[in-house]
Amino acid sequence: MKAKVLINGYGSIGKRVADAVSAQKDMEVIGVTKTKPDFDAKLATELGYKLYCAIPDKERVKAFEEAGIPIEGTILDVIEEADIVVDGAPKKVGKENLEKIYKPNKVKAILQGGEKAKDVEDNFNALWSYERCYGKSYVRVVSCNTTGLCRILYALKDFGIKKARVVLVRRGADPNDDKTGPINAIKPNPVTVPSHHGPDVVSVVPELKDKIITSAVIVPTTLMHQHTLMVEVESEVKREDILEKINETPRIILVREKEGFSSTAKIIEFARDLGRKRYDLPELCVWEESVNTLGNEIFLMQAVHQESIVVPENIDCIRAMLEMEDDKFKSIEKTNKALNLIK
Ligand SMILES: NC(=O)C1=CN([C@@H]2O[C@H](COP(=O)(O)OP(=O)(O)OC[C@H]3O[C@@H](n4cnc5c(N)ncnc54)[C@H](OP(=O)(O)O)[C@@H]3O)[C@@H](O)[C@H]2O)C=CC1
Ligand SMILES: O=C(OP(=O)(O)O)[C@H](O)COP(=O)(O)O
Numbered sequence: 416m417k418a419k420v421l422i423n424g425y426g427s428i429g430k431r432v433a434d435a436v437s438a439q440k441d442m443e444v445i446g447v448t449k450t451k452p453d454f455d456a457k458l459a460t461e462l463g464y465k466l467y468c469a470i471p472d473k474e475r476v477k478a479f480e481e482a483g484i485p486i487e488g489t490i491l492d493v494i495e496e497a498d499i500v501v502d503g504a505p506k507k508v509g510k511e512n513l514e515k516i517y518k519p520n521k522v523k524a525i526l527q528g529g530e531k532a533k534d535v536e537d538n539f540n541a542l543w544s545y546e547r548c549y550g551k552s553y554v555r556v557v558s559c560n561t562t563g564l565c566r567i568l569y570a571l572k573d574f575g576i577k578k579a580r581v582v583l584v585r586r587g588a589d590p591n592d593d594k595t596g597p598i599n600a601i602k603p604n605p606v607t608v609p610s611h612h613g614p615d616v617v618s619v620v621p622e623l624k625d626k627i628i629t630s631a632v633i634v635p636t637t638l639m640h641q642h643t644l645m646v647e648v649e650s651e652v653k654r655e656d657i658l659e660k661i662n663e664t665p666r667i668i669l670v671r672e673k674e675g676f677s678s679t680a681k682i683i684e685f686a687r688d689l690g691r692k693r694y695d696l697p698e699l700c701v702w703e704e705s706v707n708t709l710g711n712e713i714f715l716m717q718a719v720h721q722e723s724i725v726v727p728e729n730i731d732c733i734r735a736m737l738e739m740e741d742d743k744f745k746s747i748e749k750t751n752k753a754l755n756l757i758k
Contacts, residue, residue, distance in 0.1 A: 418442040418737050421497035421522075423469060423490060423512060425449050425459050427589055428527055429503025431695065431726045433464060436501075439676045439730060441739060445492045450475065452482035455516040462487050467493050469504070490516065498737055499523040501729055504713060510534045513553060523551075525732050528558025532618035540565040541750075542665070543733040545743035547734045556728045560640055561615040563719035564629070564681065564697045567644065568620065570664040571713060572607060572658070575649030583612060583631040584641040586721055597635055604633040639679040640719040648711050657706050665747050666727065668719075668757050669703040676702065679718050683689065686720070695723035698757055727754060 416727065418441060422433045425447040433589040435566040436444050448469035449456040456479065457712060460466050470487040471704070478487040494500070500522055501554035506529025515533065517524040525539075532538055535555040537548050543565055548554045557565065560583055568576060587737050605611070617624045661667050668678035686696040697720065705716035730750040731743070740746040751758065 418733060418739060419445045419496055419498045420498045421445055421490075421493060422464075422503060423500050423502030423516075424445040424505070424508075425455060425464075426503055426505070427467075427591070427722050428502070428725065428729075430455070430459070431693070431723055432503060432729045433459075434692065435726045435730050435750075435754055436733070437619040440753070441716045441728075441749075442733060445496055445706045448485065448490050452479040452484045456484050457482075465493075473480070484568075487625055492527050494522055496522045499525065499733055501525045501733070503527060505555060506530065516585050517553070523736050524735070525729060526555045528556065528561060528602075529616070530555050532615065538615070538618040539728060539735070540569075541728055541743055542566060542569040543619050545731060545735050545746065546573060548732060549741065550738050551736055554732055554736055555618075556725050556732050557615050557619055558612070559719055559721040559724045560612050560631075560642070561619070562724050562728055563617050563640070563642060563699050563717060564612060564616050564627075566667055567642075567661075567665065567701065567715070567717060568616065568623070568646075570667060571646055571648065573660065574652050574713070575661075575713075576623065576646060577649060578647040579623065579627040579628045580645040581612070582643045583610065583642075583660050584629050585633040585724070586637055586640055587633050587635050588637055589722060590637040592637070594700060597633065602633045604631055606758075616659065636679065638683045640721055642681060642717050642719065644713070644715050644717070646713040648713060651711050652708050652713060654706055654708050657708070657715075658677065658703065661701055661706070665744075665751065665758060666756065667695065667699045667701060670700045671703045673704070676700075682718055683720070693722070695726070697723045697725075697727050697754065699724065727751065730754075 446465040468489045508527040509530040613629040686694040700718045
C-alpha cells in the first residue's frame, strides 16, 4: 500500500513536493490545495492532481467553479484519507493550519522552514535527524539555507566542529515573485546577528549550540542563495580530506570554476541543460576551488537552489514519520534515484 500524501498549499514548494511524491514507488498524492483559482490551480488539475480548496468556505469553492476549474471540495473533504499532510502554505500560515486543521483531525503533518522550531515536535534534515523524527507526528523540514548548511556541516562533522561562521547572501525573491525586492540594494536581512539560520541549524543539530553564528544579506537575484563558510575544527586538516568527505556525502556536488561554473547563473544553466523540470537543482553545490584550509580552519563557498533543495528532504521526512524505512541512507537512495539526482 502506498502512503497517502495530501499537499496543502500548491505553491513553489508544494508543487515540487507533489511531483516528487508522485515519482516515488511507495507514496502517492491524494490531493493538492489552492485558495485561488489561478493558472497554477488549472495546471494542477491538468497534471491529474485532485484539487481541493485550502480554506473551507463556500464562496471560495464557488470561485473555482465559476472559473471552470474542476474542484473536489475543500480540505475537510479529504483530510481523513491522508496518512500525512505536507504543508506548503505561506510562512506563519503553516502553524495556523497545524493548530486549526491537522491536530484536530489527528493527521501527521510536515511544516516548512517559514515556521518556527518551537511549534513542532522536531526539525528535519535527512542526514542529521532522520532517526530522531522517526514516527513523530509534527515535524518541520528546515528552510532552504538551513538545509544547505546542515548538509555541508554533516560532511565536515568527522573533523570535530569547534566553531562555524557563515555569511549568507540570500536571493531577493523567487523567479515568479513580482512584488518582493530589493531591486537595487544590498539589504542586511535580518540586520540582527545571528540570522535565524544558525539557531535553525541548532534545532536540527543540538550539539552545535554556541558553535555556529550566521549573518545574512539579501541581494537582487532570483536564482540561488550563496554562502561563505569559515569553520574551525579540532585539529589540522587537509584540503584533500575535505573534498573526499564532500564527495562521500549525498546531495552535495562539487562544481569547478575551471569547467565554467563561474557563478550561480552558470550553475542554473547546467540545471537547464540537464533538462531538469523548472531548472531544479536539489543538490547543494560547493565550488571546489573555494575549498581551502589554514591549520585547523576550513574555508569554502557554496550555492543553494532555494526552490528545490528541501524537496527530497520532504520525501525522506514522509518516510521517517510514517516509519516506512528505518535506514536513512536507504531512504535517501530511493528518493535520489526516483528524482534522478546526481548523488
Ligand atoms: N520559496 C522558497 O524558496 C522556499 C520556501 N520555503 C518555505 O516553504 C513554505 C512555502 O513557501 P512557498 O512555496 O515559497 O510559498 P508560495 O507563496 O509559493 O506558495 C504558497 C501556497 O500556499 C497556498 N495557500 C495560501 N493560503 C493557504 C492556506 N491558508 N492553507 C493552505 N495553503 C495556502 C497558496 O495558494 P494560493 O496561491 O491559491 O493562495 C500557494 O499555493 C514557507 O514556509 C517558506 O518559508 C522553504 C524553502 C524554500
Ligand atoms: O527558506 C528560505 O530562505 P531562508 O533559509 O533564508 O529562510 C526561502 O528562500 C524562503 O525564504 P524567504 O521567502 O523568507 O526569503
